[in-house]
Amino acid sequence: METFYITAIVIVALHIVYVIFALRRREKNRIARRDYYREYLKSDAWKRKRYVVLKRDNWKCQICGDKATQVHHLKYAKHQIGNEPIDWLISICVPCHKEQH
Ligand SMILES: [Zn+2]
Ligand SMILES: [Zn+2]
Numbered sequence: 633m634e635t636f637y638i639t640a641i642v643i644v645a646l647h648i649v650y651v652i653f654a655l656r657r658r659e660k661n662r663i664a665r666r667d668y669y670r671e672y673l674k675s676d677a678w679k680r681k682r683y684v685v686l687k688r689d690n691w692k693c694q695i696c697g698d699k700a701t702q703v704h705h706l707k708y709a710k711h712q713i714g715n716e717p718i719d720w721l722i723s724i725c726v727p728c729h730k731e732q733h
Contacts, residue, residue: 665713672714681718689723698725704732 672678682703693700700723709716724732 665710668713669708675714677714681721685718685721686723688718692723693725693728694722695724695728698728700725702726702729704729 685703686700689700691700692698702724703721704724705716705720706722707716707720709720
């Protein structure tokens with residue numbers, strides 16, 4: 633009977649360790665993605681895409697109709713950052729953009 637309890641405790645302990653490591657890995661991935669995204673926003677590829685979106689929307693905020701100076705992501709490409717289709721992007725003014733985040 634005692635062996636049973638020891639085994640149960642070991643299994644629970646291993647499970648906890650596994651969960652801790654899984655959470656840590658997830659956090660690490662999240663940070664790596666965020667850093668990658670920050671770099672991407674500085675790239676020429678992003679600047680070009682941004683320009684295309686603003687031009688498509690005629691520099692008009694797609695929420696209030698004011699002059700747009702920024703581009704907002706409706707969705708983020710989780711695994712292929714930088715490959716988001718321009719349909720996922722909208723032109724937006726600063727006040728509306730602040731409200732979106
Ligand atoms: Zn607006
Ligand atoms: Zn945004």
